[in-house]
Amino acid sequence: MTRPPVVELIDVTRSFPGPPEVQALKAINLRVESGDYLSIVGPSGSGKSTMLNLLGLLDRPSVGEYYLDGASTGALDEEQRAALRGGKIGFVFQAFHLMPHRTVLDNVLLATLYSGVPRAERETRARAAIDRVGLSHRVDFVPGTLSGGERQRVAVARAVVGSPELLLADEPTGNLDATTSGEVMDLFEELNADGLSLVIITHDRAVAERAERSIRITDGRLQELS
């Protein structure tokens, strides 16, 4: 059985009306197959943020088409895009963005609210996800008592609890030291090995080089590195 690519960008341009008009992405084409492990690197201002916005369905291309998991996203309205975002895409951020007053379990459960996981299944799945990132002993802790690496693991558990097709990680190791960075990257790679498509946006060369495939954005254009 052939699967459609998880992500397919066709001639996507994103421009911000001026004056002067800025073209953050210029007619890019990108294909991410199911199970791919891709890193996107580039200097700041190169269009990485815009890329992340587009891939995460948080923004629309000005020109071009974005197929997510084989389906065109151009004609969807806000609600449909939000639903798709909740169901098919998981996000991991540099700053973790855990809610400080709520336990690890609650933080992971948050992702099930919007992705339509049936209420009865929510907790089981959240606990499974926490278990998957190796934090079952921290379920009732609040983020403030966790180390940076543990916090990022919670964020990863939250990203995968809705069983997404695509995991978008934005500088996931930016706030971590080299050792914990490596651990988090190991976790990503395990998830990838289980079939999750992974796109990591970073400017950490070491992180980028671990990916099977690396892409550089410069001045709104893509360049395949390896």
Added chain:
Amino acid sequence: MKLSLPRFGRKAKLAELAEAANADSAVESGWGAPPTMLRADRFSLQDLLVEASFGIGAKPSRLIMTTLGTVLGIASLVVTVGFAQTAAGQIANQFDAVAATQVVVEPATAQGNGGERATGVLPWDSPERVERLAGVERAGLVAEVDVQDRAVTSVPVNDPSAPAVLSPAVVATTAELLAAVRGDIVTGRYFDAGHDLRGDRVAVLGERAADELGINRVDSQPSIFIGETSYTVIGIINGVERRSDLLDSVILPMGTARTDFGVGAPAELQVQIAVGAGSVVARQVPIALSPNSPENFDVTAPSTKSSLRDNIQADINVVFLILGGIALLAGGLGIANVTMLSVMERVGEIGLRRALGATRKDIARQFMIESVVIGLLGGLIGSALGVFAVVIVSLIQGWTPILDPWLAIGSALLGAVVGLAAGAFPARRASNIEPITALRGS
């Protein structure tokens, strides 16, 4: 409520979408997760309330400060209205009973050639006519008697050297008048309907007029003279609060005055009414007196208890309601301010929720609910405090606390409305936050 609308439309759409998108993607999508499910339980009302309550409960000390304005505003509204209601009951009790039970009817006047002219005439049987009305207790007629240049004296003495004294005024009344104006007998008696009917030459003196004429007892049957005619004094009165000029007058029966002095028409009708009957009597009396032209009479009636109460209530209310409104406005601004602050602090959380699949509406709703709940909380506390204040002050003052239960309920809900209004702008701001900017910013 709009929040609980069924999501059938969307569910159907999503199901279709999911089908189209993953016709064959339900294979292994990672570590043994179940296939893509229907979005049946997506951010339901229950989830919304739970999330909002976490938002509210995150900073308890701030929550207290936020509700304070609403608490004060609502409490002052409840206290204001509660005291107005309680005080109105008190005022009615302390009311001047005399002022509230006297009605005076006079012929209306019109400006014509050569001054004011009466446009109507009080009929001689006015007392009988009005006494049939409900609420009228007694009625009596008064007429001025023109004695021309005849002097009123007790003993006709021809003393050329005596200084000219002003004679007391002479008025004529019907027998019931004394009761109608609440006069008291000092000595003797008032004349009755028989004297009136027969035109007996008897007179009653006001206390001061009696003094002036040198008469202080009636058992010796003293006489007074009006001109050459003598009248037997049968009584002396005082205490006529509503017509104190009667104390300076010589009072004749109406029949006598008509016979001896040709009195043309009564000048006024004094009516004693039951408490609270003022407005009814005032409307009915002119019709009873002259069904064809009730407009020919001027009626002076006390404002009834209820209209007076309304006036007092309105006066109190306007001032304090304005104060309460200002406090409430401040409370609303407080909520708006703190919700705004909270939105700014939680930019990251908002961005995250959006990334996790929340729509702008979901975000706006969450912040709306948070501020509505804060407002409702303030309303409940304020309403309770207000009721307490009214009850305790009433207890101390020995009043009966009077409070409309809807006031307590309604003002608590008003707090929620204030929260709703206050939350609108911050919620809008929250829903317009760009997720990625928010997520990368911190």
